[in-house]
Amino acid sequence: MNYFELFGLPIGFQVDTIQLRKAFMEIQRSSHPDKFAQASPEEQEAALEKSSMANKGFTLLNNKALVIPYVLELKGYMESDEKFALDPEFLMEMMELNEAWMDADDEDMKQKVKQRVNTIQTVILTPVKAVLDAPSSSTFSQEEMSQVKEYYYKQKYLNRILADFHE
Numbered sequence: 001m002n003y004f005e006l007f008g009l010p011i012g013f014q015v016d017t018i019q020l021r022k023a024f025m026e027i028q029r030s031s032h033p034d035k036f037a038q039a040s041p042e043e044q045e046a047a048l049e050k051s052s053m054a055n056k057g058f059t060l061l062n063n064k065a066l067v068i069p070y071v072l073e074l075k076g077y078m079e080s081d082e083k084f085a086l087d088p089e090f091l092m093e094m095m096e097l098n099e100a101w102m103d104a105d106d107e108d109m110k111q112k113v114k115q116r117v118n119t120i121q122t123v124i125l126t127p128v129k130a131v132l133d134a135p136s137s138s139t140f141s142q143e144e145m146s147q148v149k150e151y152y153y154k155q156k157y158l159n160r161i162l163a164d165f166h167e
Helices: 003-007 017-031 041-061 064-074 088-103 107-133 142-166
Strands: none
Touching: 003 017, 003 041, 017 041, 041 064, 064 142, 088 107, 088 142, 107 142
């Protein structure tokens, strides 16, 4: 069972957080280990497992950065710890950004580099925004899901660069 099934939600990049919270609270009320103190060891273990799974699922589905790879894995478009080859043109642009950052002598130049990163983020989001905003991923084509995967890896790369800028 995946986390979407556990909480009775459609598989998608947008998670109804209100419904998620309701389902989570219901699972915790019905399966919290404290309620099974007098139960058999098997029942205690099952309750603990369900409560633990609900905690992990709630945490994951509340984190937008984790939902994209989770959905891609569920749909078979990505493997855990996959090494994805970004296109050389994008990587060259990232190298230029890093060089521009290292060469930035003042705050104004640094802001210009950050602005370039923000522009790139907007450009890579535009073609997949409709897919990411949809309530369910069940109707999307293989090409659309592949675009989301590429977006995810590019965004991940950009996030690492931005983190380096703040160090």
